[in-house]
Amino acid sequence: MQFGGTPKQGIRRRNRQLMLNSELSVESYPHGLMMYNDPPTMNISLQDFELFAFERVKVLHYLDSLAISVVKNSAAYKDKLTEFLRKNYPGFLKTTVVGTEVSGAELEWRKRDHVSHFILRLAYCRSEELRRWFLEKELDLFKFRFLREGNSSIQEFLQINKLFYTPISEKEKTRFASSLSKISIEMNEAAIEKSCYYRVPFEEVLNLVSNRRVFLFEGDAFVPQKEFLSIVSTQFREHLSKALTLTARSLPHLEEDDRLLPILRSFNQNALSTAYDPKRNEGNVSISDLDELSSVSYPLCMRELHRSLKDSHHLRHWGRMQYGLFLKGIGVTLEDSLKFWRQEMGKGIGIDKFDKEHAYNIRHNYGKEGKRTNYTPYSCMTIITKNPPAAQDHHGCPFKHTSPDLLRQKLRSYKASSDVIEQIVELVKGQHFQIACQKYFEATHKVEDASFQVTHPNHYFDESQRILRGEQPGRSKSSREIADAAFTPAWSVPLPKSENVVSQNPKNDLDDTELDQMLLEYSEQIK
Numbered sequence: 001m002q003f004g005g006t007p008k009q010g011i012r013r014r015n016r017q018l019m020l021n022s023e024l025s026v027e028s029y030p031h032g033l034m035m036y037n038d039p040p041t042m043n044i045s046l047q048d049f050e051l052f053a054f055e056r057v058k059v060l061h062y063l064d065s066l067a068i069s070v071v072k073n074s075a076a077y078k079d080k081l082t083e084f085l086r087k088n089y090p091g092f093l094k095t096t097v098v099g100t101e102v103s104g105a106e107l108e109w110r111k112r113d114h115v116s117h118f119i120l121r122l123a124y125c126r127s128e129e130l131r132r133w134f135l136e137k138e139l140d141l142f143k144f145r146f147l148r149e150g151n152s153s154i155q156e157f158l159q160i161n162k163l164f165y166t167p168i169s170e171k172e173k174t175r176f177a178s179s180l181s182k183i184s185i186e187m188n189e190a191a192i193e194k195s196c197y198y199r200v201p202f203e204e205v206l207n208l209v210s211n212r213r214v215f216l217f218e219g220d221a222f223v224p225q226k227e228f229l230s231i232v233s234t235q236f237r238e239h240l241s242k243a244l245t246l247t248a249r250s251l252p253h254l255e256e257d258d259r260l261l262p263i264l265r266s267f268n269q270n271a272l273s274t275a276y277d278p279k280r281n282e283g284n285v286s287i288s289d290l291d292e293l294s295s296v297s298y299p300l301c302m303r304e305l306h307r308s309l310k311d312s313h314h315l316r317h318w319g320r321m322q323y324g325l326f327l328k329g330i331g332v333t334l335e336d337s338l339k340f341w342r343q344e345m346g347k348g349i350g351i352d353k354f355d356k357e358h359a360y361n362i363r364h365n366y367g368k369e370g371k372r373t374n375y376t377p378y379s380c381m382t383i384i385t386k387n388p389p390a391a392q393d394h395h396g397c398p399f400k401h402t403s404p405d406l407l408r409q410k411l412r413s414y415k416a417s418s419d420v421i422e423q424i425v426e427l428v429k430g431q432h433f434q435i436a437c438q439k440y441f442e443a444t445h446k447v448e449d450a451s452f453q454v455t456h457p458n459h460y461f462d463e464s465q466r467i468l469r470g471e472q473p474g475r476s477k478s479s480r481e482i483a484d485a486a487f488t489p490a491w492s493v494p495l496p497k498s499e500n501v502v503s504q505n506p507k508n509d510l511d512d513t514e515l516d517q518m519l520l521e522y523s524e525q526i527k
Contacts, residue, residue: 029110032096033145033152035161035239040115049119050263055089055399056116067140068434068453071427081144092145096153123264125248135240142236146229149339151196163235167196168222179215180222185187187224196225204231234494284331287340293330297464299457300398300440301383302326304410308394313348318387319395322378324365327456329377334366379456399424399433403427416443 040440044052062084070077091109117138122132149157151167173180173192179416180197181187187195202221208214214221223231230262285293294306309315315323320341327337341362345354358399360369367374381395389396397408404425411421420443426438437454441447445467452463 024107024111026102031157031160032094032110033157035116035236036117039118052112052116053119053440056120059089059092059141063137063140065453068455071430071432071435072340095148096156098156099154121244121247126251131244135237135244138240139233139237143229143233146232163232165198165200168199173197176215176222183213183215183224184187198223198228200231216219287332287336296468297459297461298502299437302457304398305394308346313344316393319393322383322395324362325375325377326457328366330461334363334368357461377458380454384433395435399428399436404428
């Protein structure tokens with residue numbers, strides 16, 4: 001495939017060889033970190049087209065799963081991501097050292113980084129949901145890599161990308177030392193002397209101003225380097241968001257190429273949480289058991305919906321949708337579902353009104369009315385991001401849509417310990433809603449490690465039932481793992497790291513010599 005221009009059909013069909021080593025120069029890739037402003041212009045083979053993209057997809061998927069199981073940007077998050085990249089894709093760990101010669105292996109990695117990003121733009125621009133997922137994961141990867149760069153490297157990066165931010169002088173640093181020390185409890189005189197600060201208009205860092213993480217003077221904010229990432233990441237997000245929209249408009253030109261579309265679709269179909277199959281538990285649950293199941297195996301969102309339905313004998317539309325599809329997913333049949341909703345809502349609005357106004361919607365959810373679509377239960381991401389609850393609503397995610405005080409009250413009513421409640425509230429304040437749900441699972445099931453990631457209420461229910469049957473949670477393959485295995489080409493599995501390249505640093509903070517050796521051996525193995 002050729003990225004630049006629109007070659008004639010005959011030339012495009014014939015020109016499939018990737019010029020791996022041609023025109024590779026520091027001028028083409030002056031820095032290891034990129035804003036991806038310009039598309040690549042070389043020709044690549046279809047096999048390498050898929051291989052390059054597959055490597056990056058695996059990294060983005062790992063970032064996705066890591067953000068659910070570990071608090072983002074915590075020490076554990078950084079350590080696990082570093083270890084994963086070290087074993088599989090060490091090029092993403094390489095930092096830029098200004099003034100030193102760049103090896104051929106490192107240039108090759110920069111090229112693969114550049115090409116793979118633009119390939120995935122094609123794969124993930126097809127819908128708003130895909131664009132949002134890709135943008136978030138690329139931003140996470142960019143932030144991780146940016147924070148590994150040194151001061152001189154960051155200055156080089158800003159200059160290359162025409163981001164005109166300059167550090168304050170030592171004179172200014174001394175003048176405002178007292179005020180700068182109040183930004184953080186970590187800022188003492190020694191820390192201020194070692195740190196680098198940028199003076200920028202305050203309106204560019206309103207999020208930092210609102211959290212009191214910068215010093216303001218004459219309309220400017222003094223931003224420490226560790227917070228400066230907020231400015232650069234905003235630029236990265238805005239640029240990539242616009243680029244994805246423009247790429248989506250160009251998609252019709254790709255529809256003619258039947259070689260590329262199957263490859264691109266194989267990547268983007270696995271980006272979002274795989275839909276839960278409502279047939280896997282069909283007929284396994286009796287409505288007579290729902291009260292007991294709600295107290296032992298329901299996630300908090302469904303437990304709240306069940307309790308509200310029992311108390312008021314009514315749920316508004318999105319509450320009925322969220323809970324009704326969940327019941328379908330855990331194994332309640334259409335006949336039992338109609339009976340359950342008729343019993344509960346009939347107590348509030350009467351049986352006749354229920355049959356006239358609500359029975360149709362239940363049959364519709366089961367694919368028996370309308371266009372007969374077999375609707376699937378809502379995933380955690382859908383519940384968190386779509387249709388936020390209004391007054392008198394009970395749907396949504398309690399960890400996302402409930403105030404900390406009310407959340408504490410609800411958890412106390414379910415006999416959660418004070419320590420667990422405070423841990424959950426702290427996770428919620430950090431917007432780690434699915435990790436908070438996982439902590440709730442561990443507390444209610446008395447397990448230290450849930451061994452699975454909470455991505456779907458029905459998956460939560462299945463894992464709970466597995467524990468209650470005496471089995472270990474998280475042992476069966478998830479639908480995501482099965483889907484990943486299905487689209488993984490045998491030749492594109494990441495190559496194992498050579499046995500004689502072993503990190504001697506227990507903190508995973510690899511030095512340049514070790515990374516250079518790893519890059520060299522990796523590049524030799526993939527030739």
